Amino acid sequence: MFNEQTVTENGIIDRLKGLSGVKWTYCHGESLPKxxxxxxxxEWLKDALCSLNPDIAKQPDYADEVIHKLRGLILEARNTGLVKANENFQEWLMAEKSLPFGENSDHITINLIDYDNLDNNHFVVAQQVHYIAATEAYFDIVLYVNGIPLVVGEVKTATRPSVTWQDGAADFMGGKKHYWKNVEPFFVPNLLCFASEGKTFSYGAINARVKDWGPWHNTDQREEIVPGMASVVQSAEGLLNPTTLLQLLESFALFSTVKTVKNTPPKRIKILPRYPQFEAAKQIVDRVRNGYPKKGLIWHFQGSGKSLLMLYTAKMLRADNELNNPTVLVVVDRRDLDSQINETFGGADVKNLIKVQSCKKLGEHxxxxxxxxxxxTIFKFKDVEIDDSNPNGLNNRDNIIVLVDEAHRTQEGGLGEKMRWALPNAHFYGLTGTPISGIDRNTFKLFGAEEDPGRYMNRYSYKQSIRDGATNPVKFEPRLAELRVDRDAINQEFEQLAKDNNLDDEEKAALSKRAGKLAVMLKAPKRMAAVSNDIAEHFSSHVKPKNMKGMVVVYDRDACVQMYYLLGEKLGFDAVEVVMNVDQAPIIDDKGKKNKDWAKWESDKDIPVKEEDFKRWRTIDAEEQTQKALIEGYKDPQNPLQLIIVTAKLLTGFDAPICYCMYLDKPLRDHTLLQAMCRTNRLYETDDTRKNMGLIIDYLGVFENLRTALAYNPDEIEGVVEGIEAFKALLPTQLDKCLSFFPDVDRTLEGFEGVMAAQECLPTNEKRDEFAASFGVLTKLWSAINPDPFLNPYRQDYKWLAQIYESVRPVGQTGALVWAALGPETIKMIHDNTDINRIRDDIDELIMDEHAIFTLTEKEQEQRAKRLEIDLMGRLRGSGEPKFVELGERLEKLRQDYEAGVIKAIDWLKALLDAAKDTVQAERETGEKVVTEEDNVQALTKLFMETRPNSTPQVIQDVVEQIDKIVKAKRFDGxxxxxxxxxxxxxxxxxTLAQFGLGKDKELFNKAYEYIEGHY
Structure with missing residues (x-):
């Protein structure tokens, strides 16, 4: 029998029991001495305290005192919250606490774990661990180190297609179990949690959102990971072996303060590394310890977390006693990167952090x-004077480690030379997502050690980062072909112009030089207006409905200003802003005098630019706090700023996950293009939004020849960007695949009969899982293309499939991944258009009809049960109330029992009627009733149709509307x-009834009043 315990649970435990070296000892939860x-x-914790602390060994009662204090920490979680309590507990795990247990009551450090000699610890893997707090829980797998539960794992069955690791993760994050809330105390000592369904494996820190969970592989695994138990146990062995776990605990479990939305206090979060960060940080530290080679290139794709990698590395280097109090120099090549790195390090409360304020201060340090x-920044080395006669530079210590972020252009020139002269014996490590290999600039030559194959020390490719869910794929869409710069057409027209005006070669050359600049073509007023119109329309229809934001990249600073006014007029000036360097732009000085180049510059303008505007943007550029506030506002989903217009700034290192779409109207190529487009690849998730990809709208045809645009090894770069056109080619086939589940169903059939006919084509859980998986693919395609007119012919079929999917999707946490994959627009469309919640008999009427169910035929019993089930599912799905979730799970179990033949139709219907009673009761107790105004109108219409079948529909509609108006005006709570x-x-x-000649119909009056009384 294949189920979660026999396959996933036992498979992981078996691998952990059989590890070479330090092993996990197995103990079933029922046998734990607790x-x-x-x-x-x-018992185990006390043994460890005595064996790791000689002073406690002399007086074992001290161990009880330590355990008492640890229990006190767990109780504090009620007041401090889980993350803060976990952080406080980690201080004890890290031996940062002392107690007066020494001679003469001297304070001694309390060791809970031996990090240097792993054999001195007690490692136990336990299965089905029972724990009772506010509610009861049975944890599938718990890893104890010295009696402390550091790891908890939840697993699911490996044999249902729509079940994924997210269903296991959902047990921690929400739903009925919601461990992090309902049994919070157990997670105060926690290092990490993991989840698996026997095909994939993922882990996360306490309170992590779905996007913050990740897989555990190694960077040498370049190809696709084949899902299956072999992959799962390999990941479990890699992450959950004692050596890795204790390294994570000692050096990689961080706590950081992050900003949330405006007017809410900062939030404390726990951060764990992804495996490329773990690998590369350890490699750097090992290389520094060994003293050779003294350099290395870390090539990790854009957006995969290089700032955190530097943070881990710096902390580990500083904590390493063998390195004798080293200096770690983090060097960036842009001011915005400098700000971002400082924010990352500062948020994590890094000790001995020095932000270098000036060139002079850098030299002094x-x-x-x-x-x-x-x-x-690298630019602070500009005042260093190289003295060739001094081989010792400014400081010749060999325990200075330089970490260079985005190791590109500035490293090959004079600034890089000055830095290397100043620090002749330092270690140099370059981190990049886009290395350059050319004659004049070569990242591999500069940072790559000859000892490293391929001249890189650690590599994490774009394919790996997308495969692992560390970054999103980036898609592109060409737009406005007629507005692109058609050089052939321009050349032909120019030749004709020269011919018509009898220009000689010298005159032609002079005119061509003046007019043929790309800037003149790109900034032609008609073209700028058309591009801005298209951006405004596309943003309003494609990006804003997703609750995300965009960037506009234009040719130069003048184009920035023009685009600001054009877009501001269409979208509102609070929705757009320019971020650019203006220190070289022609502006008026502080005394109001124009720059000498102003007149020449102003004469070239297609749109008049006000002098004060550039002064305004100079203020934004010069004042760090102003620019920082602007960028923070952009990252805040509540802030009105929607589009940032740039030409060079924020194209590298800018990390704004909310940025979904880049409008590209500037010719970029190679590493600059790759870096720019990766501004859109960051993961982003809120309660109502989940980003599945980044989007580039290409106004110049930059991507028409990818090999030219991205001059990298084609094997390395193939598939970095995909066209939306490819999605359009796939969608009709995927739609047909979904519709093929319902071969003979009349899709024009409305009401519960239509839903029941479709559901009969999905008679088993397996069939529903297959449909859910296929529909999940379709929704991703749909979400990427929507609202393109291309979809119009398919909308009706897609809406029908979405409604059927809604009617069969599991109520509990099952199928979390497929459901989470639905784009927010799809969910909104389902909610706006689905009739599932409104297909209902009156539940109370059905309950009163209970005595009559024995008179129904078996077919009638089945139809009545299906109709009632649909009605109940529609009601229960509208609420996250625990009572409704439980009722939903009860219905799911009933349906499964009926499908399996365990119960007959009449028993099914009786049980459903009981559930209906309980639903009505729950609605009364909670005050929550999933009924909308549309429901009332539809139900009243139905009521009048049944009572007065001869009345015209228009009269019925008039009566219903009039009743609605009167009741809403007259009613009040209670x-x-x-x-x-x-x-x-x-x-x-x-x-009201009298107005329509219906005042004497007592039956109609009674029915209408009963309905109003129950539903208003």
């Missing part, structure tokens, strides 16, 4: 032998139980 209320295994972590409320409503209803 009570269900206990978090620690006190180096000459005065400052120890710690220095963050600087009107049913007041003295005047029922009288007022009855009077209003009577008057």
């Amino acid at each position: 009570k269900a209320q206990d978090i620690f295994v006190d 180096i000459e005065k032998d400052s120890r710690g972590i220095l963050i600087t 009107w049913q139980n007041s003295n005047s409320g029922p009288r007022e409503i009855q009077k209003a209803l009577l008057v």
